[in-house]
Amino acid sequence: MKYFVIFKLFNYKTMKNKMKLLGLTMMITVLTFVAIGAQAISLDKKTDIEERKSAVEERRNEKVCSRIDDVLTRLEKKIGKKNGEDKLKERVQIRTKEMEENRAKRDADLSERREVRDQNRDVFYDKLKAKAGEDSAKKAAVEKFKTAVETAIKTRREAIDSAKKTMNAGIDRAIATRETSVETFRNEFRSSVETAIDKAKSSCENGASGEELKSVMTQLKNDIKTARENYKAKVSEVKKVQESIQTLREVRKESVKLAIENFKTTMKAAQEELRKAMGA
Incomplete structure (x- = not known):
């Protein structure tokens, strides 16, 4: 009876550690996805800014070139x-x-x-x-x-x-x-x-x-x-x-x-x- 109680207690602690590990893993996964998403948003934002800058420069260049004539x-x-x-x-x-x-x-x-x-x-x-x-x-x-x-x-x-x-x-x-x-x-x-x-x-x-x-x-x-x-x-x-x-x-x-x-x-x-x- 004594060994059974000990085994059950050990088994409970093991399950508890597994649950903690699983929770930690899930948290890391979520944080990773969040970081990747934030990076993707930042990259998209940066790309959008670059594209707008490029468009502005292109329009400015076209305006300058059109005045040459x-x-x-x-x-x-x-x-x-x-x-x-x-x-x-x-x-x-x-x-x-x-x-x-x-x-x-x-x-x-x-x-x-x-x-x-x-x-x-x-x-x-x-x-x-x-x-x-x-x-x-x-x-x-x-x-x-x-x-x-x-x-x-x-x-x-x-x-x-x-x-x-x-x-x-x-x-x-x-x-x-x-x-x-x-x-x-x-x-x-x-x-x-x-x-x-x-x-x-x-x-x-x-x-x-x-x-x-x-x-x-x-x-x-x-x-x-x-x-x-x-x-x-x-x-x-x-x-x-x-x-x-x-x-x-x-x-x-x-x-x-x-x-x-x-x-x-x-x-x-x-x-x-x-x-x-x-x-x-």
Whole structure:
């Protein structure tokens, strides 16, 4: 009886330990599942955050890339407005028309003055002929003087007209060259910017990351800045057409001065010869 009680007591303790072990095992299992579930939730949450970040970055990149195509248009408008080139052709047309009208007016005034002077010289020649009377030597001297004067005047006028024509042609070429050069430089600027844009667009099409895209956009800005500075420097230089025009005017001035000096020299000699012939 004693051994039976002992055995039963031992058996009870064993069962109790087994139950504890089973409970502990179940608790560990539950905790394991809970931990795995929490890890899975955390992983899912992290994945969701990463996906949202990726989506945001993708949208941002798409937005940046979509704006690249508008860069050239916005730059041309900005530069054109800043340099006043949007109205350049209109201004050139107005100035060309005004210049042509002023030239025509000056030519008409000059022609009128010359005609008056021609008439006055005819009156002067008639007076000289009257003074010469019937003296054949004096009459011959008057005719010689008249020929010398008319030849000198013709030579002077031709020299002055040629100098003016050369100046006007030079001014026209300078203005035309300026406008052609500005257009050429603008096309060069457009080509440079288009090349930079194509390079940036290629990076976008190849799926550049956010950091890579930042580098691409920085390079694009630098390329555009260089193209713009080159364009502005060239345009600024070629627009100094006034210096060329001033040089042309100085050349004309010297040519006219020389023509007048030669005329005066010829007239002085003719007048001296006439004076001696007339016995004055």
